[in-house]
Amino acid sequence: MQFSYIQPTSIEEVFKLGSAAPLYAGGTDLIGLMKDDIIKTDKVINIKKLKGLDKIEDKGNKGIEIGPLVKIADLIENETIQEKCPLLVQTAKEIASPQLRNMGTVGGNICQRPRCWYYRGDFDCIRKGGDTCYAVGGENKYHCIIGGGPCFIVHPSDLAVALLALDAKIEITSENGQKTVPVNDFFILPEDDETKENILEPGEIVTKIILPEQAKGFKTTYIKFKERSSWDFAVVSVAAVLKTDGNMIKNGKLAFGGVAPHPWMEAEINQKLTGLNTDEASVDAFTSSLFHNAEPMEKNEYKVILARNLVKRIIDNLA
Amino acid sequence: MAESKYVKSKIFFEEEFEEKLAEVPTDPKGPWPANDNLKIIGKPVSRIDGYDKVSGTAVYTFDINLPRMAQARILRSAVPHAKIKKIDTGKAESLPGVLGILSSNNAQEIKWFNTSSLFDTHLRYQGDEIACVVAESEAIALKALKLIKIEFDELPFTVDAKEAMGEKAPKIYDEGNIQGGKPFEYARGDVDKAFQEADAIVEDTFDTQVAIHNPTEVHCSVVNWDGDDLTVWDSTQAIYGVRDTVADALKMPASKVRIIKKYMGGGFGSKLECGKYTVMAALLARKIGRPVRIVVDRKEMNLAVGNRPNSVQKLKLAASKDGTLTAISHYSYGAIGGYEGGAGCSWPARQMYKCDNVKVEEYSVFTNTGPTRPFRAPGYPQGIFALDSAIDMLAEKIRMNPLEFRMKNNAEKHPMWNAPFTSKLLKEAYEQGAKAIGWDKRNNQPGADKGPVKKGMGMASQIWWGGGGPPSHAVLKLNRDGSARVIAGTQDLGTGTYTFMAQIVHEVLDIPMDKIEVILGDTAVGPYCPSSGGSTTAPSVSPAVRDAAENMKIKLLEAAAAQLESEKKNLVYVNGLISDTSNPEKKIDIPGLMGKMGEQTITTTGSREANPEGYITQTFGAQFAKVEVDTLTGKIKVNKIVAAHDIGRVLNRKTLDNQFHGGIMQGLSYALMEEQIVDINTGKVVNTNLHDYKIPIIADIPEIEVIIVSEADPMNSNTGVKGCGEPAIIPTAAAIANAVYNAIGVRIKSLPMTPDKVLMALNQA
Amino acid sequence: MSPKDISRRKFIKNLGGGVVGAGVAIQTLSAKTRKESKPPSKSDSAVALTFTVNKKPITLLVEPESTLADVLRNDLKLTGTKVVCNHGECGACTVLLDGRAVYSCHMLALDAQGKSVTTIEGLMDGEKLHPVQEAFVEHDGLQCGFCTPGQVMAAEAILIKNPKPGKEEIIEGMSGNLCRCAAYPNILKSAVAAAEKLNKS
The missing domain is CATH 3.30.365.10 (Aldehyde oxidase/xanthine dehydrogenase, molybdopterin binding domain)
Structure with a gap:
């Protein structure tokens, strides 16, 4: 890699620089992509010094605003988040390693590129502009079971899964102004564009992550199943926000990571949660209905079982 | 002064015996007493190179x-x-x-x-x-x-050994893809007859992955x-x-x-x-x-830069009702990549247990994949994984406790050559290991635990070489200030060679540890020592260092006799002080004696003795694993490993424990995580980094208990040391696999036992 | 004995003694033929980096693409910081940036602008080891030693954040550092002992 390094101090300066260069925040993903020649660029725009984007602000009933430059480690330590959104703390603690949490940012975590080994390796794959998804008929153990085609990545972000379950919104700023979109609309499937994972266009920057005020009485948890005890991406992860009443789930949401090209939530699944009895038979019936529409590949059928079992574990633990 | 002679000596290295002409001492120094009666040998001694390594001042080739x-x-x-x-x-x-x-x-x-x-x-x-x-x-x-x-x-390429063996596969060499044109074969007894007469037979196929050393x-x-x-x-x-x-x-x-x-x-072999x-x-x-x-x-x-090749092993075992292992048939193949190498893994089948009828057929197959290189006990972790999985299956079939079955089929003499061992304490390893893990509390009914997380216990045996041998030499210099410098052409891989060499000099000559300098890894100054592989460094080098130190003591006594004008026979060397038993006035310490010397320094050399004729030196052991399997996720968690081994004398308890920890953790990684994955469609490796090639982190460690059942192997050398680096890794994966079966009642026959495999096996069972 | 056609062992042996070079002509070079290009100099794109390394203020020119590990090792000759994966996947290059553990191979040197970096060399008090370093020697928290500087820095980072960490906190805090020798049990022991030692003194 070889490039010039530009360090604007305001977002306006970034826009003036044009849209061709990658934005560099924590760098934990970008450095790897550049070292591996996946991203080739002659300049890098360091946005670390942009003012005001590294704060967490409690806006009362308007929720909590998290700046994209907040470091993962600082998100974990933040008292407001600890008090009002323990799910996010629990999720953030699952990210990568202590060093990477000290380096990586919230914005970078949700905008990171996939970990697919074909994408990261010496394969001219469809996500890099080629015409083949090598995971098809290849080594697809870690690939998606739903929502795939023509590319079959899974989205690697932990935070995005929790943010989805929390109904968070993402503020995007460009030269033309600002817009705010629900997390669900921020991420896209390969069928819409197989070369990117979200709606960001060149020249657009994530400027806020907005957590709506959380309703009272919900239990939350994030289970991340990984092969190594720590410092690993999710094979499958589940973020749950549930309200229970005795042996009954009143209502709730389940969001999944590791199953699809973007963090995955299904209205149908969440509807079925409403009024679900937590006796073994009902829970089994519920979980075995999950991902009935999945289309696993040769080597990842286990993910269907795993996702169902993790939900079972969550309901057993929370309810 | 000691003289030397030249002999032809056999030494086992990696895969076979070789005979070398070697200079050996004519005055063997005799065995040491038990470690309890030694000053520093066997004690937990901190590495003398620890300072350099923790301070960042150690200069590696990379630096x-x-x-x-x-x-x-x-x-x-x-x-x-x-x-x-x-x-x-x-x-x-x-x-x-x-x-x-x-x-x-x-x-x-x-x-x-x-x-x-x-x-x-x-x-x-x-x-x-x-x-x-x-x-x-x-x-x-x-x-x-x-x-x-x-x-x-x-x-056209082929990256799969089975495909490469076929007629239609692209040929990497004109002569075909089977190295040497034919399999390696070995046979003893009459396997067919034994299978016909058997009371119980098990037959199954096991496979193991390609593993990369990644130092x-x-x-x-x-x-x-x-x-x-x-x-x-x-x-x-x-x-x-x-x-x-x-x-x-x-x-x-x-x-x-x-x-x-x-x-x-x-290095680990790479x-x-x-x-x-x-x-x-x-x-x-x-x-x-x-x-x-x-x-x-x-x-x-x-x-x-090399790998542990994969293996596909078809095993068939037979036993009689009384628990006698009567036949082993082992057929295997593995990919060796584009150049000469070896994918053999039948050594355990040939020599682990007493068994009269054994047949082996193994193929090393050229493929368009990376080259093989010895990797910490080449062939053995994979061979023991298959063999000891099958042994457990056979024991279960005849309703015998697998520990008892192994005890019963312990080989008193080497099963291939009917030769005696210089020492073998495998039964002791079985007994002490079983006691430490609490083997009597093992599930009788595999998979019987209630709830989604099921616990189990398993074991496996270990055999390896590790006797070392000549030629191996050391030079010892004593300086005017009484400090010493020991020099040898060996190398410390992080195994503790620097430290045990200093310990030996201290043990013999009482020179303070901080006054002993060790110079290794330089062909210009170090006398010849073997490559550091095959767990041969300590058993080859330690006797040479002791020989040099004992020779130094002889020289010092001679010098003291001249200086004190005493008769040599009256002089004793105690705690670094030479005194005349006939005249208490006459005494001199080492710095004092050295100060009198015109030549400023004294130099001696030492050599490793020849290995005893007609005997086999091997290391033995058993490991016991306690695991829990989460049947909802397929994840295996190892809670405890007990490693009980016969590796001769312990030189340094601190670095020895560390070697075992490392070997066991690499074995655990081999059992559960690491695997090179080749994309069959492109023939390219998909995981070439340390994120996708997964190895354990600190959070993955189980409790590890290391039991050394041996005191020393005095027939083998003057220090009685056998190697321990490779024994540590050999039985771990098999012990874990047997424990997993004991926990869930489903046998995983493929390494690594990743959650996807376990989950699918549970759901297909 | 079992004669294998071509065994690994034989292969090593062959390499040890039997590689045949066909006509390798080596001529002694005169001083004139020695290839010498200009010594590496910083290009026009180089940028001034001012930061503190092991308490010493330093300013130097760095290429924008240089990682912090590159600059520490190549420019400042602080080779105690090791590069193993060069991808932020192993932790050998761990240093402290304003007191927090980071992977120096996986960040640009320019990101340290105005900040304070501590490397393994900076833990020392002259020739005296830091208590964490002492603990790693005493409890043999290493084998080959190549990942050790990173392990020591990770342990130090835990203790800076919390002088009295529990065992679980230490395990989590050390989880970003691989050790292929897998000296993990003793690494853990060393980190726990270091915490105890610091609390006693």
């Missing part, structure tokens, strides 16, 4: 920076099989800062492997060497690599010519081996090549051979008249 040093990198094949038509280095050569490029265009023909050369135009795997660039900086060299244009014809310090060399003398700093386990290969490749006398390795960041990179760097350094550093990066490490 060496010579004045005017240039940097070299290698261009490697991006495809699994191709013939080069043309290499165009023009653009690369004109890049500012590029100093030289070597490729088949301009390099001399230097033979490499039996069938290839330093720059072969027939590329046989992704990662095969094409060209080497030397430049002012590594960044420029890397940039230049991208500017080299290669025209090549891609050839932390990448393979690297720094080379410097001084006239016609070549000095090579190399991250190597074999300074003498590298010296000879470099000298032969460059057609120069070995005496003109000096190899230096002080500290190295691990650094047992000289790499092509070292020779390329030497050629380029000659060409540009400057020192050259060459490194192989992490990705190259995962492609091109």
Whole structure:
């Protein structure tokens, strides 16, 4: 890699620089992509010094605003988040390693590129502009079971899964102004564009992550199943926000990571949660209905079982 | 003064016996007493090189920076099989800062492997060497690599051993893909008859993965010519081996090549051979008249510097009702990549247990994948995984406790040669290990635990070589101030060689530990010692050091007799003080004696004795695992490993425990996580980094208890030491696999036992 | 004995003694033929970096693409910081940036602008080891030693954040550092002992 390094101090300066260069925040993903020649660029725009984007602000009933430059480690330590959104703390603690949490940012975590080994390796794959998804008929153990085609990545972000379950919104700023979109609309499937994972266009920057005020009485948890005890991406992860009443789930949401090209939530699944009895038979019936529409590949059928079992574990633990 | 003689001595290294002419002492020093009666041997002693390593001052080959040093990198094949038509280095050569490029265009023909050369135009795997660039900086060299244009014809490839064995597979060599044209075969007794007469038979297929050594310090060399003398700093386990290969490749006398390795960041077998990179760097350094550093990066490490080959093993075992193992049939094959290597894994089947009827047929198959290299007990972790899984299955079939079954089939003599062992305490290892793990509390009914998380216990046996032998030498110098310097041409891989050598000198001569300096890893100063592989370093080198120290004591007593004008027979050497038993006035300490000497220093040498004729020296052991399996996720958690082994005498309890921890954790990683994955459609490796090639972290460690059941093996050498590096890794995966079966009642026959496999097996059961 | 056709062992042996070079012509080079290009100098794109390394203020020119590990090792000759994976996947290059553990191979040197970096060399008090370093020697928290500087820095980072960490906190805090020798049990022991030692003194 070889490039010039530009360090604007305001977002306006970034826009003036044009849209061709990658934005560099924590760098934990970008450095790897550049070292591996996946991203080739002659300049890098360091946005670390942009003012005001590294704060967490409690806006009362308007929720909590998290700046994209907040470091993962600082998100974990933040008292407001600890008090009002323990799910996010629990999720953030699952990210990568202590060093990477000290380096990586919230914005970078949700905008990171996939970990697919074909994408990261010496394969001219469809996500890099080629015409083949090598995971098809290849080594697809870690690939998606739903929502795939023509590319079959899974989205690697932990935070995005929790943010989805929390109904968070993402503020995007460009030269033309600002817009705010629900997390669900921020991420896209390969069928819409197989070369990117979200709606960001060149020249657009994530400027806020907005957590709506959380309703009272919900239990939350994030289970991340990984092969190594720590410092690993999710094979499958589940973020749950549930309200229970005795042996009954009143209502709730389940969001999944590791199953699809973007963090995955299904209205149908969440509807079925409403009024679900937590006796073994009902829970089994519920979980075995999950991902009935999945289309696993040769080597990842286990993910269907795993996702169902993790939900079972969550309901057993929370309810 | 001690004299020496030359004998032909047999030593077992990696896969076979070899006979070497070796200088051995004529006055064997006799065995040491038990460690309880020794001062420092066997005690937990902190590494003498610990300071250098924790302070960051230890200089590894990777860190060496010579004045005017240039940097070299290698261009490697991006495809699994191709013939080069043309290499165009023009653009690369004109890049500012590029100093030289070597490729088949301009390099001399230097033979490499039996069938290839330093720059072969027939590329046989992704990662095969094409060209080497030397430049002012590594960044420029890397940039230049991208500017080299290669025209090549891609050839059909095969990356699967089974496919490669077939008639229709693309041939990597004209003679076919089976190395040597036929399998390795071994037989004793009458296997067919034994199967006919058996009360119980089990038959199954087991497979194991390709594993990559991935030592932390990448393979690297720094080379410097001084006239016609070549000095090579190399991250190597074999300074003498590298010296000879470099000298032969460059057609120069070995005496003109000096190899230096002080500290190295691990090897595990991958650094047992000289790499092509070292020779390329030497050629380029000659060409540009400057020192050259060459490194192989992490990705190259995962492609091109060796692996533990995969295996597919079909095992058939028979027993009689009383628990006698009556037959073993072992058929296996594995991929060795594009060049000579070995995928054999039948040694355990041939020699672990007493069994009268054994038949082995194993194939090493050429494929378009990376090369094999010895990896910590080559062939054994995979062989024991299959064999000891099948042993458990057989024991279950005849309703016998697998511990009892193993005890019953313990071989008192070596089953292949009917030769006695210098020592064998396998039964003791079984007994003490079983007691420590609480074997009597093992589930009688596999999978019987209630709830989704099920616990189980399993065990497996270990056999390995590790007796070492001659030739192996040490030089000991005593200085005027009473300090000592011990020098040997061996190498410390992080195993603790520096420290045990100092301990031995202290034990014999009472010189304070902080006054003993150890010089290793330099062919210019260290007398010959073997490569550090096969768990042979401590058993080969420690007796030579003791011999040198004892010889020093003899010399000191002679000097003291002259100085004190005493009769030698009246002198005693106690705690570093020489005194005359006939006259208490007459005494002198070592610094005092040395101060009297005209020659300032005394030098002695020491040598390893010959191995005893007619005996076999091997290491033995058993490991016991306690696991829990989460049946909802398929994840296996190892809670405890008890390792009970016969490895002769313990030299240093602190570094020994650490060796076992490391071997067991690598075994756990082999059992549960690590695996090189090759994309069958492109023939390329998909996981060439340390994120996708998964190895354990600190959070994955179980409780580990190391029990050494042996005191010493005095028949083997004057220190009675056997090696321990490889024994530690051998039974771990098998013990875990047997524990997993005990926990869930479903047998996982494929390594690594990753959650996906376990979950699918549970759901198909 | 079992004669294998070509065994691994034989292969090593062959390499040790039997590699045949066909006509390798090595000529001694005269000083004139020695290849010498300009010594590496910083390009026009180089940028001034001012930061503190081991308490010493330093200003130097760095290429924008240089990682912090590159600058520490190559420019400042602080080779105690090791590069193993060069991808932020192993932890050998761990240093402290304003007191927090980071992977120096995986960040640009320019990101340290105005900040304070502590490397393994900076833990020392002259020739005296830091208590964490002492603990790693005493409890043999290493084998080959190549990952050790990173392990020590990770342990130190835990103790800076919390001088009295529990065992679980230490395990989590050390989880970003691989050790292929897998000396993990003793690494853990060393980190726990270091915490105890610091609390006693």
